[in-house]
Amino acid sequence: MEFLKTKGKNIITESGTPVWLRGTCVGGWMNMENFINGFPGTEISLREHMRKRLGEENGSYFFQEMIHNFLAEEDLAFIASTGATVVRLALNYRHFESDDAPFVYKEEGFRLLRETVDLCEKHGLYVIFDMHAVQGWQNTHWHSDNDRGISLFWSDACYQRRYYALMQEIASRFKDCPAVAGYELLNEPSSSCRSGDYPFNMYENFTSDYQTFNRVIHTAVDRIREIDKRHIIFIEGDSYGHNFSGLEAPFDDNLVYSSHDYIVSSFGPGAYPGQYEMLHNDRVEAGCYWDYEQQIRHIKETEGWQFSETWQVPLWVGEFGSQYCTGADDIPYRLASMDDQLRAFNELGLHWTTWTYKDCGTMGWVTLDPESEYMKTVSEVQRMKGLLGAENFTAWRSACPGKEVTGQFTRYVMSLLSESPNYTFGTFQKCMNYALLTSFCAGVLQPEYAKAFQDCSAGDIARIMRSFALLNCQVNEPYLELLRKRLAG
Template sequence: MPLPWIVVDGDRLADEAGRTILLRGVGLGGWMNMENFITGYPGTESQHRAALLAALGPEGYQRFFDRFLDEFFDDADARFLADLGVNALRVPFSYRHFEDDDRPFELKHEGFRRLDRVVDACARHGIHTILDLHAAPGHQNQNWHSDNPTHHAFFWDHRHFQDRVVHLWEALADHYRDNPAVAGYNPLNEPADPSGEVIGPFYQRLERAVRAVDSRHVLFLDGNRYSTDFSMFDEPFAGAVYTAHDYALPGIARDSRYPGHARGEWFDRDVLEKTFLRRTEFMRRTGTPIWIGEFGPIYTGDRERDEACLRMLTDQLDIYRDHGASWSLWTYKDIGLQGLVHARPDSPYLRRIAPALEQKNRLGTDSWGGTDQHIRHVMGPIEELLDAEVPDFAPYPWGRKAWMSLLVRNILLAEPMVERFRECFEGVPPEEAAELAGSFAFGRCVVRADLADLLRGQLAT
């Protein structure tokens, strides 16, 4: 049976018959937009791909990524999610699957083919998809997940990059305009415009361009400052949902407990709800639907802490249900930090990258889930120097300490670690390269059973 069209009806999402629809599911991080903590490489996706090309050669590189992109998510994954009760999959992708930087505005068919395969697989199992541009040309935010090797989001400085994103979304809207299995379009993940002056006019331009092609699909619009700031919005667009990201500190800080303290702050259910209400104030004030586009804790293997994270996650999901919010848990599949499903610790892939994984974990080169506990002798003096010399320096978006970690850990240390990662693949023949990528196939992975049980219970209500 074809999936129904999803429409905006006041402060709720509904089908065409007027029945309320809550889109509840997961994000497919690490597939058409790769991230270092998800599949284990240091640095950015482009650095990772260059390293594998150098180590594997053109044939091995092609066979690795063909297998990876085919098997990271397929029919078995869609069936598993449907059995849990999931009805929505957010699908992040990089512009690089659709366009090369040296041939701007020349779109590649292969990107559409890969998206189609997952859209169709989900549709067969009753799951809507939300298409999410996670990495834009010029980088719409300052971090690794937009494939940004710097700390500057050039997207907001150059009209050329904005033109290319509008052009890509016009093509995507034309391609999916008659497909109700696609719930809608999430045009930019976690934009971070430091001036706050470009994003509003850009969204207006993008909305006009998409609506000239496709008047039907829902637009899911992230706020500025990594989907936490909605001050650039005035009157909501018709047929739009404004999306907040709702990561809670106890789920991210490794030394936290819940209920309890995280980095000196107290957290319990009341605090989580107040945070949710603050982040969704614009939606509730304007009477538009609420969709939490990302949230979720990391898991460290500390049983007591991980159980506390599940308690926190339960409270968040209860809050979302109480307020009629749709949601997308981050993330579906990885190597064990956050995923609902993860590669086996003894998989060929994880065995091969073990030396690089140990080094980058020790040096804390991942922004997400990493820690500087082993390099405090490096970070401490730099922090003290900046505190003494520029005590009022508070760079966008998260202040001095996060800025320093980005520059030192996630760029200065991470970039040379790519070489160690490359060495892990030296001498691997093409057929073995494909087998390594096969480590991410659903049948070769492990389900995080306690998280799956939690979601199954929540989705049954």
């Protein structure tokens, strides 16, 4: 494999051959997430509950076996067989550094990462290191392994110094590795919600702190370049990959810019092509008729596309995807939306990685078998999560008793506030849902999850965790069929 670099809007090898970075993300491995791994809440707090219930040794072994089975050589060979050229590995800083030992790096984390990169190279896959969870949390949400719902990273110089130092450590260990496409600095940064998500600072009321954002990004690039002058550096827009209008102009000759593109027709339910109403995810999206032409219009309206066109730099859509958990009758529409989205990306010359490769039945290329021992063991907790709406990513558009209660509470709180006319009901409830359902309710479900495994021996844990192995998973064949088609060009 050759080192990659940018040339205008293109990515090429050092010998000049064009390369399309198109493939998938691996979340749930070195950064676990609730809907991917089938647990409530966040990994950091769940690990503590598992240690208390299972003991120190088995509590640690539980997660080691989940990691071991989640991504193995068989998975990487399978990904490569589809025609994919890249995997984006979501990383949690806690695999490489502990909060109680800053600037002291964990060899076991780097050993696992090196072994995986070597396997990717063996199968012809480039790797993007995705800093999904950094010190102090770069956003307020669960996917940065954030159990507090606040973001300290942007206002704390100590967290930033630790982050820069870790990026240099990663660069020092992989600077001579051509299979590494590059370093993605921050996943889904959110510079302005430092005290949490509220109706006055989220969605339509979000305002990027570009001064701080640009300083942090520029400093990170400079620190990496002190060590590694060859690899691409990937920069994602603010506000979860959407805001680019205040980004500093490209200041290095080997930068790729990244946006995320979760669209309303990907989540359903409803016919596609068809009319879809407003969706609150990480931005406010107006309702309209969605078809292939709208997919094209939508991309060209994004700030990421406009930044790429203005500065003639490559654009990579680092995350997007449809959800296939909205009922059997709805799945063909989600596949049709995904197919049109991939077709539009290819038509416009974008690089892309789907979210995500493997999960517990939401949107993966492969998913755990619903009849597997793991899924049966966690079935009651999964049921309670669904009733409460305690899983943000899968509860955007679904009705549930938990959201009915927060809807009533939202109306009551708004009735008391003089500022209520400045807030929409949807934004207010979405922020409340995150605090009460995704954070608090998910947190109180964690002891229930741990209890389900409390009588397991090490042998039991090993057997149950084999549910995550590719051999025991189900491949979403209709999805894979369209992926192979779009990966071919």
